Amino acid sequence: MSNLITFYDIPSTAPGNAWSPNTCKTRYSLNFKGIPYKTEWVEYPDIEAVCRKLGIVTAYKKEDGTPLYTLPAIYDPSTGTALADSILIAEYLDEKYPETPKLFPPGTRSLQQAALQAFASTLDPLWQFVLPATNGILNPRSEEYFRRTRESQYGKKLEDIPPVGKKKDEECAKVKAAFETVDGWLQKGKGPGESYFMGSTVCFTDLVIASYILWVRKIFGEASPEWQEVTAWSDGRWAKFMKGLEKYEKVV
Amino acid sequence: MSNLITFYDIPSTAPGNAWSPNTCKTRYSLNFKGIPYKTEWVEYPDIEAVCRKLGIVTAYKKEDGTPLYTLPAIYDPSTGTALADSILIAEYLDEKYPETPKLFPPGTRSLQQAALQAFASTLDPLWQFVLPATNGILNPRSEEYFRRTRESQYGKKLEDIPPVGKKKDEECAKVKAAFETVDGWLQKGKGPGESYFMGSTVCFTDLVIASYILWVRKIFGEASPEWQEVTAWSDGRWAKFMKGLEKYEKVV
Incomplete structure (x- = not known):
């Protein structure tokens, strides 16, 4: 070993x-x-x-x-x-490890690079909601470090980053719209049961998207209203998407 | 026929x-x-x-x-x-026409959709330069229509859209940076002589990018400073890219 x-x-x-x-x-x-x-x-x-x-x-x-x-x-x-x-x-x-399944199947490296950039831009409205919640699950030494560096970056206290009232609704709608955009990409050129970027084959771009959705589930919890909302978006696309990748979530 | x-x-x-x-x-x-x-x-x-x-x-x-x-x-x-x-x-x-070369090779439809969105966002700074110049090459009936609709959209005269002075330099730098971003995508995972998104195979995303570069060449002309600048970017990437696709430019 x-x-x-x-x-x-x-x-x-x-x-x-x-x-x-x-x-x-x-x-x-x-x-x-x-x-x-x-x-x-x-x-x-x-x-x-x-x-x-x-x-x-x-x-x-x-x-x-x-x-x-x-x-x-x-x-x-x-x-x-x-x-x-x-x-x-x-x-x-x-x-x-060429004998293992490819994260970048032949001919997709540049396309995945562009797709990842598109996803990162699309995801911008999410950060204001998840950064403060993330801080709540860190151990004390990391919590102090995370708070200090992020508060310096945003120029405000972590607790003051999430929008409130009408602004909160507007920004939530943007997060939902972002995931609808990604749903739109995933709908293209697919046969029945093909729910990943390349169809039934998983690639790195799928795993990146799953990582951000997993983050939301981890910091808010499976019983949270936030998670219930995400899993209802796009006719349950993300609940099914995460279920399909669950076997790769294992923490060892 | x-x-x-x-x-x-x-x-x-x-x-x-x-x-x-x-x-x-x-x-x-x-x-x-x-x-x-x-x-x-x-x-x-x-x-x-x-x-x-x-x-x-x-x-x-x-x-x-x-x-x-x-x-x-x-x-x-x-x-x-x-x-x-x-x-x-x-x-x-x-x-x-399944017997002809594929614009969307199997498994790339969703990836290309995301890549095209990334390219469109990246290209935003270009429009202010090319829209007014485009008007200069249209026939009178189209010119009147193009001017009327675009001036309504931008809320200003076509001639007042391109930035001037220091702002022009800043916006030009953004266009160059946009093409450097695309060059960065194209550099990923390539062997020698592989200059398209999927390597040596041309796909729809390549043709979309070529279409915008061709637009710049058409409206400013091959002898223009604008075209000389574009072809010098990224170690001549775009001159070579366009040369490789020249055989598909034919107007019939």
């Missing part, structure tokens, strides 16, 4: 621990491909030290221009490779 | 006549698939009557809520089908 990949994730108090949409992309990727791995849980203030120790290079920067280290990251002892960023990890896994 | 598809396009005074990015998507589609067709040139004020006569249904609406008829449109006498909208036409051609 010494050759097992280590997957670095951020812990929480939510049932099942895992919650982060970014690290979920890598957990989904590893589970989808069936590559064995173990999880190492890293609180926010420790991410930089862990990544530096692994020798990870990051392209992201903090507001002050110094390197910003993020999770997910993996360390693969079979090749001595350590890297961060879910999309780079997905490319690495496709290349180094 | 009575079974020849009729392709409806908008004429101009530009060399080769064709100029519209939207109709170009269909010309590229027909030429790429090698489906024989003839072109019928329709001035802007005549588009509605032609489409109504063909029995075309449109989902677009004018500002006053009445149906908005647009080109491209095709009439295919072999099936008695008339339809408008380049993406619907592309789907139709893939379905009815």
Whole structure:
């Protein structure tokens, strides 16, 4: 078992621990491909030290221009490779484990890159609702770090980020519209029972979308009005979509 | 030859006549698939009557809520089908002419839909530069229609739409950045000599991007500073891209 990949994730108090949409992309990727791995849980203030120790290079920067280290990251002892960023990890896994199902089937890498950008833009209205709720499920050391960095970024207290009253309804409608847009993409060119981007085949773009929906479920909870609303959108599209990918959610 | 598809396009005074990015998507589609067709040139004020006569249904609406008829449109006498909208036409051609090269190779329809939305959003800064220049190459009847409808839409004279001075430089930089974003998508997961979205295979998304670049070349001209600038971006990516698709530009 010494050759097992280590997957670095951020812990929480939510049932099942895992919650982060970014690290979920890598957990989904590893589970989808069936590559064995173990999880190492890293609180926010420790991410930089862990990544530096692994020798990870990051392209992201903090507001002050110094390197910003993020999770997910993996360390693969079979090749001595350590890297961060879910999309780079997905490319690495496709290349180094060619016998496993492809996250980027041949000819789809550039199309998926553009699709992911379209999804990220579409999703903008979601953040104001999920960031403050996310803070509520973090352990104390991560909570302090998350609050400090996000409040600096938004220039206001976390509690003041979610819109209220009429503005809340307007912004909620935008989140719903965003998921209706994605539903519209998914409806194109499909036969019966084909509910993923490429039909019945799952690809990385599906797993990215599932990661954000999973985030909503994790931070609000399955019994919450928020989750009930999401699962009712687009004739239950997202409840069925998540059900189909449930087997790749497993936290090990 | 009575079974020849009729392709409806908008004429101009530009060399080769064709100029519209939207109709170009269909010309590229027909030429790429090698489906024989003839072109019928329709001035802007005549588009509605032609489409109504063909029995075309449109989902677009004018500002006053009445149906908005647009080109491209095709009439295919072999099936008695008339339809408008380049993406619907592309789907139709893939379905009815299955022996021709696919615009949407299997499994890519939803990914291309998302990629096209990403491209459309990215391209926003271009319009302010090309709309006024487009007006300069239209025939008088179309020019009057184009000016009236676009000036109503923008709330200002066509000549006052392009930014000037420092604002012009800023907006030009945004157009360049937009094409650098698309270049970034195209760079992903490619082997040597693979310069299209799916590698060496051309798909509808490539033809859409080429249609907008062709528009810039048509309205400013090949000798213009604007065209020289575009072809220098991203290490000459777009000059090579257009050269590779030149064989599908043919106006018949």
